[in-house]
Amino acid sequence: MYAISEQDNIQERDRMKTAYFRRYGCRWTELCRLPYFDPTTMGVIDPMHTFMLGLTRTLWFSVWVKGGPGGDRVMLRGRTETNERELDLIHALLRQFEMPRWFARLPADVGYPAGGNLTSNEWKALVLLYGPTAIPLVLADAAAECSEGLAPGQVPRVPHEAAANFLKMATALKILMRREVTEQDLVRAILLFKEWFEEFVQIYGSKCVTPTFHWLTHMAAQIRRYGPIHGFWTYLYKHLNKVMKTYRTKNHGGGELEVTFSREWKHKMMIARLSAALVKQDEDPMGKEVALEIQKQTRDQLRAGTLAEMVQQDGVGDESRAEQRRCVADGRSQTSSLDGSQLPGLLHWYRQHRPAWDLRRPDEYNTPEDSRFLDDHARFHQQFLLQGRRIDTCPQDKPNKSDSLVVMRMRPRLAWASELRSVFAHKQCGETRLFVEVTWLKPLEQELTIQGVYLPYPELEVEFWQYEKYLAPDADGPPAILLAQLLDGVAARCAVEVEGHLVWVTAGISLHISYRMTRL
Structure with a gap:
């Protein structure tokens, strides 16, 4: 390890940082001065961006909707002037879903430009709920239709293996996103992911592979080291950013903006904690009625869900986990x-x-x-x-x-x-x-x-x-x-x-x- 003192000039610092990168393959950080710090091992890969915004988005949008880098194999096609196709069949299923109100709803035109970009919460809902339920049914029907009249040696647009291949990925991600994970779970999740990756390359080709695919292979080691991903992923903070964008800042600057965010957030958290505590008690019937009415009248479901989750996770160790159970x-x-x-x-x-x-x-x-x-x-x-x-x-x-x-x-x-x-x-x-x-x-x-x-x-x-x-x-x-x-x-x-x-x-x-x- 290189010791860089305050007396070193800028050119010497740059030279030593470059040498450090060439030797160890990672950039210099002041944390590297710590004798026990290993940047390769202790650098955390965020599960939210890896699972939802990386892996799931690549498969759904880049591969299925766009047809890969060349756009020559679109598996989820949009409607034509006369016919509804795979995307519309998925939309029809989504409209019939009965799911808890706190679970994210997908846009009505997901997959079309009018559907816009999905949030991390919506990507999570897609891979855990809507995808495993609806997508394999549509892919199976499309594969059966594509196999009819297929010439010998011709590759079908939608292969029969696509449905089962997606279920492998969804299963691996759902296991890794559990709040309690055993060693047996980790072994199964990584095995499923490796099988999914090998089949993915055979079905869609190596041109569709991104670096995100490799990052997930390190997730089991991270969970063994730091615990379930809910303790170190940025999923909740992604929601928090969206919540703070709704606050009225009145064009404050010069440090006042941060104070405004802090006060508004503290006010919302106090109300959320108070209502959550009043709902669970029976000594004050009037307070319980007021808390129930506050929760009933809350219209911003995203904000209420984020605040509720923050309050739910604002506990200490086993006591917080016991409350969830x-x-x-x-x-x-x-x-x-x-x-x-x-x-x-x-x-x-x-x-x-x-x-x-x-x-x-x-x-x-x-x-x-x-x-x-x-x-x-x-x-x-x-x-x-x-x-x-x-x-x-x-x-x-x-x-x-x-x-x-x-x-x-x-x-x-x-x-x-x-x-x-x-x-x-x-x-x-x-x-x-x-x-x-x-x-x-x-x-x-x-x-x-x-x-x-x-x-x-x-x-x-x-x-x-x-x-x-x-x-x-x-x-x-x-x-x-x-x-x-x-x-x-x-x-x-x-x-x-x-x-x-x-x-x-x-x-x-x-x-x-x-x-x-x-x-x-």
Whole structure:
């Protein structure tokens, strides 16, 4: 290492910096004076720019929409005067999506010049949710159409391998973007990425490769060194920049602009923290009502989401992570009687998990004198918080259930989706538990060919279901009444015609992956 003192002249400094670069392959920084600093190892590659603005944008826009450097192989074509093509099919699917309100929506004309440039949040939504759900279906249909009448030796515009190749990339990125990552996860993610890259070169050619592809190979080492990417990526600060652009600065200068930003940001954070704290408490009903109204009237969803995420991450270590895992009731509540469909399910749960209590139905007669009866009253809530996200209850006849879809991972190959009907706190024998009543979607009776493409990638949590069909309470499957803490996350859903059948396709959005192999 070169020691550069303050007495060295400018020419000598430049000469030594140049020699340093030629020897070590990196630029000089004052941090290099530290004996333990290794710029090659300790220089962090930002995951946000690598994943979203780099890898995803290259595949979607540069390769699929523009057709690569030469523009000779456009896979997602735009509409003509008479026909709608691949981009329009994707737009049709996007319009049908039911997803949580806090998740980013893509522009109506994404892929066209009128759609504009996507933000990092929208690129993230594309690779985690919309892409794995919609794009493989469109690519599979396009590949089947391109293979018809193909001359021997002719390369199809859309190869059959394109759909599965994209799912490999999406799976690798979703694993790397988890908040909790194991060594086994890292090994699988990097293996999937390497397989994806080899297939990418075979499908699209080496001319479509960018330096971003290589940077991702270092991501596993960074995660081992610094922890999950949420601790060192610039994703949240990208949102913060957009939030600060909305502040009124009144043309301040000379250092006043920074003070204005600081004061405005502190004011917004104080309101966000105060409302978040008031919503979770029950001692001050008026304060809770005011906080609920503040959150309800917030129109700027981007700003509210950024502030909420900043407040959620403004914690200390394990305490903050424990808060994200908590499942708590939220919103207005009232005490009501359990109806005829809820009583049997709740009684079944207690008999299965608390058999020593030997509970009886409230309307059961001819029982011993010392019998215990199930309390037929509970405290019902309109919402509950799961992993820091608010989920609403909804009746079955509600047209749009975007904020009421939840998912539970039953086993590695099945993420079972359902609609949330009710949330209630039930007290029995001095113990209070939070239960949910859900209506599970009904699996397909016959497996579709496209499902085989998704089978090797359970991390994407993409499943197919019968359209507008629900599992009967007494059918073989998960119970309709279960503990709220067993739910793994929220889900998104869209209706699509696949192989001549109208089906529901769901995609789970789980922060933490777990499997329910025990009794529910």
